[in-house]
Amino acid sequence: MRKKTKFRLLRTSIIAIFAILAGRLWYVQVVMGSYYAAQGDTSKIRQIPVPALRGIIYDNTGRNQLVFNSASWSVQVVPNGIPTAQAQTIYHTLSRLLHGDPSVKTIARIVRSNFWRPYTGVPLTDNAGFTLKVPVDTAMIIKQLHPELPGVRTEPTSVRSYLTDGGRFSLAHLLGYTFGISDSNCATYHHLYPVERVDCTDQAGATGVEATLDPYLHGVNGRQMVEVDAGERPVRVLRPGHEIPGDSVALTINWPLQRQVSADVQTALNHLNGPAWNQNAPGAVAILEDVNSGKILAMVSLPSYNSNLFSGGISLRKYNAIQSAPGFPLVNQATQGQFPPGSTYKIVTAAAALQSGVVNVDTTINDTGSIKLCATCRVFNGWKPGGLGPMNIVSALALSSDIYFYTVTGGNPAAYPQLSHVGGERLAYWARQFGLGAPVSTEMAESPGFVPTPSWFNALKPVKNLKNPGDTWSIGYDYNSGIGQGFDTTTPLQMVNVVATIANGGTLYRPRIVQSIWGRVIPHGGILPRPEVIQPFVPSVVRRNFLDPYNLSLIQEGMHRSVTNSWTTGTGLYVYDPRIDAAGKTGTAEAAGGADAWWVGYAPFNHPKVAVAVLMPHVNAEGAYAAAPIAHKLLEDYFHLPPTKPNWVQDVQGILNPGGEGQQGQ
């Protein structure tokens, strides 16, 4: 065949295939066009999204359910099903059935603004703009009135219902709440999820575990194929939706313990704010962590809020009221509150001093009650005016000697010319080694806290009240950092984790609140199988073996004596209990608005199991009196011990400065 002929044939065949296609298209679109159009118009097959049930959240036993899906109904309007002539009558009837909210005007507006998607069931919202959820009887009435209400559908949905814990709402910060995705943020949501079947009418996690584990909890929506009547009401299911319920989650939280801890902390807070002490404490924080795995067993931040108020949508006015209530209930102070650690920070300073070789067990510093570096210099006082006498690392921790930790952090060339000192940079290094200054967990919304360094300070632009022009980091800043009274801030979660690290022999675990995830592994085209563990708990270690075992034992011993010493006013006196044998450290950090009273520690001393942090922020009280007795009660709760005193809460005292104590940083 000649080349020319070949190409002529080729061109002819190109034209021929389009001729064939055009011919067939003429048949389908022009000859049969009205037939298919009619078939399309009378085709009553619709695809209706079926929302998947959200996953359930359990406690660490897997038996206590912390959140429920309660049934509820949504009312939907389908623009195509509403005959124009009857529209006003339908809106009136519907509005009357729903007690005037949404009003006729609102319904009409919703229908009008959704004309562009005439076959979609658009959920009605109330006048304030929140998706309407109606009880089952209303839904049934609407279903029965269908001949009068063409184009109106009711579909079952679910609403999250959280345990209220007798009005204390102790789970609110952990679980968080959900919010309704709207058309406006649907695109972002679709972008976040590689899952195809997520609808703009779904609920998504807003805060807490609901948010961090939303990809698991959400589930996969189904698409139900139904046949509808002229009023767009489903009359026959042609194909089920095949929706897949979300995965379930077991938290590390132990619900009975959490409930007890929450009740105890609330009791103590009420006691401090009550007639006995007339304090004005805004809240309280308590955390219990398993020292050998990083599991958070209980975490309470008071005040809390009722997450059930959020699950159906909340008005901006109500939201603002909750948000700005005293103590800022929406903030999880346990992970998001940043507080000066006060003397609890001496644990970190002690580790830094030992690890960097500044001191050893034999280094003795005489606590004379104050340090004055030169004739015109500022006086740095310890908490005991007369002084505590000669101190080594163990007794300095036990008695919380400010003078000792001033000296090892910043040095005292006049009194101890031979002694080197840790200094701000090295202290910051060791603080970071303990996980301070950055979020430690990945499963909670956290604040980073702050670890200051001399270089940071010297690079600061002068800001009112923070740095005078020309001021540079000096020995005084070292001193304040060494006792946790400088610029440093920590979260209670970080501090409990520091203590857990000391307790377990030097392994810094990542604190975790998710124990396991239970999901359904779907075989090809099979039926829904039973949920099984798809993600078991694996402890995650941030750092290990960064502390010398002997140094660790010195710090442990100091914390132990802080609790057991009876020969002075042992700073952890109220935790002393041979049944528990705890080790710990008090802290009283002076801050604007009152002192932050801390107690951090662990128990039992010999085979540590649990670390505790209790913080009463902004109180007029000291850690030893306001926080330590609570910690003792929480340890009793953990070990299932009967309380030693019937009225333990009387030990909680709003005392600042009893017997001359309470200079900065006891």
Add this chain to the structure above:
Amino acid sequence: MKQWRSFDLQLLGIPIGLVTFSVFVLLVIAHWSTSGVTMGTPIHQALYAFIGLGFMFFLTNFDYRLLRSFALPLFAANIGVLVVVLALGHSAYGAQRWINVGLLPLQPSEPAKLFLVLVLARYFAANEFNIGRFRTVATSLLFVLVPAALVLIQPDLGTSVVFLAIWLGMALMAGLRPLHLSALTASGLLLVPPIWILAGHAKKFHYMQDRFTIFLNPNKDPLGAGYNVIHALITVGSGGFTGHWFTPGTQSQLGLLRVEDKDFIFSVIAEQVGFLGVLVLFAVFGVLLLRISRVSFMAGDTYGRLVASGILAMLMFQIFVNIGMNIGLMPVTGIPLPLVSYGGSSLITTLASFGILQSILLRHRKLVFGPG
């Protein structure tokens, strides 16, 4: 440069126009969609188009004759990837066709089409004068049967038929003897009954039987296998003579068509622009294919001529089968409409092949003397 005079502006303008139209249609589909198709679809399509244009301009400047040495290693690597897909690929609608490479899900059978064209062109060009021997024909078939078998197991019947179509187009252009063609066709036809019976026994291949019987009678299973066929017809038919021109309340908006952004995008277009509009689309596609045949005609060497006709066969077959299945003329297969269907691998491959075509055009004079 003088050679840029031969640059074919239509071969640049028409693909860009079609892709722009595709992005617009995808925007509309995403806007209407109540389910899978999100705004990410048109955005990704535009992004893929830019990547594809990058390939296109690179290959325009790249001497296509040098591709001869790249063809075989690329083809071999691609076959390796196809094997990997079988081992750990992603499954969509029951077939393992994708693997995930970072953000971009890659469907390796798409570039395989183009690499096959390059390899076959090289083979046929090298055996230009032996094409009359059956041995040559049989060897060339081997190049096709390996990837065709691999995608057939995925299972993706459509793409393996595209491979065969590419081979047929190029073999005819290389001078396949009518005797050999009829012999092969006859033996192919003889193979159909045993394959049909075998397919009936292997669960994985059942769908092929289904699709064919459904093609013959879609109403046999209106909610199962026949579903797409019926809804595609209803959607196309509802367009009528003039179309709806993107007014709400049309069939496309019901969300009943599956893969409306990929295999069945033509149905959406046909409903919106109507018979008249589709004729314009056909004219555009027709001109595009005629321009490609012109490249094949003008090519300076046998290799270029065969590459161009291979690309022509690839596009022609895909356009015909995709549109055909949308209007009930062909059984349903997962073949995309080139330049219009959503899909990065297909779009980038197609745009890249236009770069090769331009390269053939730019270098069609065998010798250029002096600065000219």
